[in-house]
Amino acid sequence: MKNKLVVSVSPHLHNNESVSKIMWMVVLSLIPAGFAGVFIFGASALRVIVLGIVSALFAEVVLQVITKRKISVLDGSAFITGLLLAYNLPPNAPFWLPIIGSFFSIAIGKQIFGGLGQNIFNPALAGRVFLMASWPKYMTTFAVPLRAGIGLVKPIAYDAITSATPLTALREGKILEHISYLNLFLGKRGGCIGEVCILALLLGAAFLFIKGYISWHIPLTYILTVGAFTYIFGPHGLLSGDWLFHILSGGLILGAFFMATDYVTSPLTRKGQLVFGIGCGIINAVIRLWGGYPEGVSYAILMMNAATPIIDRYTKNRIYGIKV
Amino acid sequence: MVKLEEHKHTTENRKIEELPLPSKVYIPLSQHLGKISTPIAQIGDRVLAGQKIAVSSAGVSSNIHASISGKIVAIEDWPHQVLGKAQAIVIESDGLDEKLVTNNQKQEEIDKLTPEQIRNIVFEAGIVGLGGASFPTHIKLNPPKPVDTLIINGAECEPYLTCDHRLMVEKTNEILRGIDLVARCLGVKKVYIAIEDNKPEAIEVFNHEIRDTRYEIRVLKSQYPQGGEKQLIKNIIGKEVPSGKLPFDVGVVAHNVGTIYAIYEAVYLNKPLYERVVTVTGSCVSNPKNLLVRIGTPIRELINFCAPLKQEPAKIIIGGPMMGIAQYTDDVPVIKSTTGVILFNDKEAKSKREESCIRCAACVHGCPVGLMPCLINGLCEKEMWLEAKAYNILDCIECGLCNYVCPANRNLTQSIKRAKLEVVK
Numbered sequence: 229m230k231n232k233l234v235v236s237v238s239p240h241l242h243n244n245e246s247v248s249k250i251m252w253m254v255v256l257s258l259i260p261a262g263f264a265g266v267f268i269f270g271a272s273a274l275r276v277i278v279l280g281i282v283s284a285l286f287a288e289v290v291l292q293v294i295t296k297r298k299i300s301v302l303d304g305s306a307f308i309t310g311l312l313l314a315y316n317l318p319p320n321a322p323f324w325l326p327i328i329g330s331f332f333s334i335a336i337g338k339q340i341f342g343g344l345g346q347n348i349f350n351p352a353l354a355g356r357v358f359l360m361a362s363w364p365k366y367m368t369t370f371a372v373p374l375r376a377g378i379g380l381v382k383p384i385a386y387d388a389i390t391s392a393t394p395l396t397a398l399r400e401g402k403i404l405e406h407i408s409y410l411n412l413f414l415g416k417r418g419g420c421i422g423e424v425c426i427l428a429l430l431l432g433a434a435f436l437f438i439k440g441y442i443s444w445h446i447p448l449t450y451i452l453t454v455g456a457f458t459y460i461f462g463p464h465g466l467l468s469g470d471w472l473f474h475i476l477s478g479g480l481i482l483g484a485f486f487m488a489t490d491y492v493t494s495p496l497t498r499k500g501q502l503v504f505g506i507g508c509g510i511i512n513a514v515i516r517l518w519g520g521y522p523e524g525v526s527y528a529i530l531m532m533n534a535a536t537p538i539i540d541r542y543t544k545n546r547i548y549g550i551k552v
Numbered sequence: 553m554v555k556l557e558e559h560k561h562t563t564e565n566r567k568i569e570e571l572p573l574p575s576k577v578y579i580p581l582s583q584h585l586g587k588i589s590t591p592i593a594q595i596g597d598r599v600l601a602g603q604k605i606a607v608s609s610a611g612v613s614s615n616i617h618a619s620i621s622g623k624i625v626a627i628e629d630w631p632h633q634v635l636g637k638a639q640a641i642v643i644e645s646d647g648l649d650e651k652l653v654t655n656n657q658k659q660e661e662i663d664k665l666t667p668e669q670i671r672n673i674v675f676e677a678g679i680v681g682l683g684g685a686s687f688p689t690h691i692k693l694n695p696p697k698p699v700d701t702l703i704i705n706g707a708e709c710e711p712y713l714t715c716d717h718r719l720m721v722e723k724t725n726e727i728l729r730g731i732d733l734v735a736r737c738l739g740v741k742k743v744y745i746a747i748e749d750n751k752p753e754a755i756e757v758f759n760h761e762i763r764d765t766r767y768e769i770r771v772l773k774s775q776y777p778q779g780g781e782k783q784l785i786k787n788i789i790g791k792e793v794p795s796g797k798l799p800f801d802v803g804v805v806a807h808n809v810g811t812i813y814a815i816y817e818a819v820y821l822n823k824p825l826y827e828r829v830v831t832v833t834g835s836c837v838s839n840p841k842n843l844l845v846r847i848g849t850p851i852r853e854l855i856n857f858c859a860p861l862k863q864e865p866a867k868i869i870i871g872g873p874m875m876g877i878a879q880y881t882d883d884v885p886v887i888k889s890t891t892g893v894i895l896f897n898d899k900e901a902k903s904k905r906e907e908s909c910i911r912c913a914a915c916v917h918g919c920p921v922g923l924m925p926c927l928i929n930g931l932c933e934k935e936m937w938l939e940a941k942a943y944n945i946l947d948c949i950e951c952g953l954c955n956y957v958c959p960a961n962r963n964l965t966q967s968i969k970r971a972k973l974e975v976v977k
Contacts, residue, residue: 236878238874238878241956242904243957246960345908345910491910492911496926496927497913497916547944549947
């Protein structure tokens with residue numbers, strides 16, 4: 229018999245999950261939306277994505293060195309932050325926009341709170357909102373999709389012609405006859421890189437759902453609440469809203485499945501997650517219908533992020549043997 | 553609850569084998585929950601297998617019997633699987649294996665036994681809960697309130713272990729007779745035999761053998777911790793044991809199948825509890841077995857009997873892998889609560905580094921009690937014990953599931969155990 233036996237506390241078994249495995253799985257699930265974005269908007273979108281990721285990774289290393297924390301740049305979390313930030317930028321964003329955004333996301337959104345798991349706000353959204361507040365012009369100028377559906381359209385220089393997103397057009401009272409639900413679903417519209425192709429996003433979300441990394445509680449309640457609100461409070465009186473348009477446009481699907489479900493910044497219990505999802509939905513719908521922005525996904529999620537500790541406090545699970 | 557990898561296939565079809573008589577046994581005076589027993593034999597005494605060598609102290613305690621015949625050569629501190637080290641009576645075998653008494657009792661005589669007499673036999677035989685908790689059984693046969701339901705726990709939800717399964721398959725009738733005794737003793741109206749669905753053979757034999765209409769088999773999904781007493785009660789009768797209370801408060805008593813078999817042997821064969829079935833398994837063992845082992849046998853002998861080893865074990869666990877205890881030496885003897893000996897290789901023994909909690913809530917969704925282990929863990933790290941108490945840590949059943957599912961490998965179970973101790977202080 230060996231002289232030394234390992235003595236450790238129980239349990240002695242562990243499932244095969246790890247933090248970095250979960251993170252890279254999320255990255256994997258986001259790849260279809262990225263492909264779609266690059267396909268739709270061209271190489272400029274790819275440039276934004278790469279810059280977002282690389283600068284997020286770089287910022288992570290720099291800050292971990294400065295704060296003398298363990299370097300954990302390969303755990304995938306900074307990669308996701310950079311990727312999600314880039315997905316939330318216009319494809320024609322200038323090169324410095326994703327760089328500054330990623331640095332803000334990692335530094336102010338994450339590391340300042342103590343690193344992975346400690347942050348209150350979703351880092352990618354914190355970065356996006358910072359950019360929105362600082363350079364609204366660049367954040368709301370969208371390139372026209374290069375490709376219409378399957379057929380290849382003649383490439384246009386990305387800064388030559390810009391178009392409004394469907395939601396902006398709606399807000400400005402323009403008629404949207406030319407945008408069909410199918411085009412919204414496939415991503416043939418103006419918008420941020422990662423949010424336009426609903427089909428690709430749903431593919432990724434289905435993957436996460438099947439793997440058990442996300443549950444339906446937040447995304448479904450979020451989306452249904454937005455749908456219900458926009459239907460009830462329609463432009464031509466009660467129950468006249470185009471709810472499907474609202475669900476398919478803007479960043480709702482990207483936000484509901486990939487950002488509202490961020491573990492760190494959303495509630496722990498299923499009950500809490502339902503509250504969180506409904507809360508996101510209400511805030512989002514209110515912003516879209518009566519607020520100053522056409523979109524509202526980022527603000528809705530960030531506001532509910534702030535409410536997460538208090539939701540956790542009031543939505544504990546019932547304890548076995550204790551009647552409520 | 554969560555489905556675990558079972559690892560039971562290597563031993564579930566292996567018949568119980570008797571381990572050859574050990575040359576020496578080390579019988580600890582503490583083998584049960586409660587006060588340690590008082591030795592009544594002295595160094596130099598010759599004892600027979602089944603002879604009482606230590607008596608129950610007042611209160612919650614139990615008798616202890618010699619497991620082989622031979623001479624007491626020492627009463628000394630010896631490695632103990634739970635306590636690290638504890639006093640043990642050392643008996644050197646004379647190789648004769650003389651037994652004190654093994655008169656079979658006639659069925660008519662047994663039918664005449666009063667509940668009081670049955671309890672006394674169980675008490676004298678030193679029977680404790682053999683599922684792992686080792687609470688003295690005679691106390692559970694005398695609940696302070698009347699109960700109407702008896703649950704026989706054959707769930708065996710811990711991975712690797714198959715000792716209860718084999719007993720159910722090989723000793724079905726004996727267990728049923730044991731159940732008769734306990735049911736009579738408690739005066740219950742209903743008996744449930746709870747078996748997880750990963751033991752179809754056991755379910756089949758019981759279905760075939762049961763005659764009594766008060767008895768019902770409940771097939772449970774194989775999920776962990778299905779066999780936890782409180783979880784079992786909720787799943788079977790739909791009632792929860794109130795926080796801080798015991799099963800009899802909802803009219804239930806639950807016994808492990810191994811305990812029931814020991815009661816059968818005590819009453820029918822006059823045989824005190826001095827041997828039990830132990831599963832010896834794990835990736836290092838090439839011939840895993842279910843062994844009938846005398847109490848006090850060092851686990852080294854069990855391991856040697858299953859030789860040759862595929863490789864040297866890096867970790868030896870007594871009990872199941874979820875709640876069992878890692879041992880520092882193979883000198884530790886088998887005691888009444890030893891359900892299994894599991895040998896892990898280097899890879900399995902390697903402890904994983906703790907990482908930051910990402911609030912994935914796998915522990916929250918998995919907890920069979922409804923706790924929030926990740927939040928409690930955060931409070932414990934700051935030594936905020938009272939705040940942790942407000943998160944109901946005293947209701948934790950220490951099943952280890954939160955730890956098992958945690959992707960950040962945080963020692964959640966351990967921190968809650970620690971906090972419980974701090975709070976009780």
